Amino acid sequence: MKRRTFLKRSAAAGALAGAGSLGLLSFSSEKTFKHITILHTNDVHSHIDPFDRDHPQFPGMGGVARRFTLIENIRRENPNTLLLDAGDIFQGAPYFNFYGGELEFKLMSKMKYDAATIGNHDFDNGIDGLAAQLPHADFKFLSANYNFKNTILDGQVQPYHVFVKDDIRIGVFGLGIKLEGLVNKNLYKETVYQDPVEMATQTVQKLKENEKCDLVICLSHLGYNYRDETISDMKLASLTRNIDLIIGGHTHTFLPKPTVTNNLDGNNVLVNQVGWAGVNLGRIDFFLDPEGGKNSKGATILV
Structure with missing residues (x-):
């Protein structure tokens, strides 16, 4: 996609999000704002190719190559960009059945994803199958509430990671859904699910x-x-403090723009999710001033 076209679409899709600490965008010529861009996907489910043009729901939409073009355009616009995924990378197309996740991780590495969390379908080849593909992933896997102590993933998944962009410290952590009753015990083995609110608070x-x-x-x-x-x-x-953005997955929810809600202290939190199958790319832009003020805007970009 040409850069001019992308900028027009992004501007059209953008929505000013929030007030207060994540307030409406308002700039002073006396302040120097630092600009951080967060790009994200969720529930891509091994959809590497675009949907067919006659698909009843997503005609001609999606595809890794198109997503990569969008991502590269945005990185040229703002080098201070992170690319994140909220899980369920696996399962949903023959690529996964044949390659077991190798292709998905290699392509995400080519696109230079920075981090991902683990969805329930990422256990579909078992925890051993997931671990076998990790060498193909040149990005972080994060989960604060899955305890992998007695499993093959012990030490390979961290609760959080801190990225630094333009001297801004960005802490990213992961949370996973309760696996019992959703995933066969034989697939996740000794993985222990811990309360996500408690683990989020500590992290x-x-x-x-x-x-x-x-x-x-x-x-x-x-x-x-x-x-x-x-x-x-x-x-x-609503039950936590100091989270600026929740990038969600699992429910395949299509949000036209981030939801602005309140945390435990009444401050604003952005919550976003961009459907599934890679048909959208989420974008959140944060603008930080020297006094610690934060402004943001969000866009859902059609791939």
């Missing part, structure tokens, strides 16, 4: 107090929202 405290992070991002495979009390991204936001 964010480390990111803010020990790691001195300016931005905190959660990669969540919990699901956007539920009618019952099941923990979701929206509930997580």
Whole structure:
């Protein structure tokens, strides 16, 4: 896609998000803002090729090559960009059945993903199958609430990672959905699910107090929202502090722009999810001023 076309589409899709600490964009000529761009996907489910042009729901949409073109255009626009995924990379196309996830990880590495969390379908070839593909992934796998101590993944998945872009410290951590009743025990073996709210609280405290992070991002495979009390991204936001952005997955929710909701202290949190199958690319732009103020805008970009 030509850069001019991309910018027009991005501007058309962009939505000013929030107020207060994540407020409406307002700039002063006396301040020098630092600009951080977050790009994200979720639930791509091994969809490497675009959908057929006669597909009833997503005609001609998606595809890794197109996504890569968009990502590269945005990186040229702003080198201070992170590319993240919220899980369920595997399962959904013959590529996974034949290659077992190798191709998905190699292509994500070519696109220079920075980090991903683990979705329930990423266990579909078992925890051993997932571990066997990790050498093909040149990016971080993050999960704060899956304890892999007695499994083959012990030491290969970290709770969080701190990225530094233009001297801005960005803490990214992962959360996964409860596997019991959703995934066969034989597939995830001794993986222990821990309470996501408790683990998020502990992890964010480390990111803010020990790691001195300016931005905190959660990669969540919990699901956007539920009618019952099941923990979701929206509930997580309301029960925690100091998370700036929750990038969600699992429920395949198509959001035209990030949802702005309140955290435990009444401050704003952005929650976003961009459907599934790679038909959209999420984009969040943060603007930080020297006094610690944050502004943001969000866009969902059609691939």
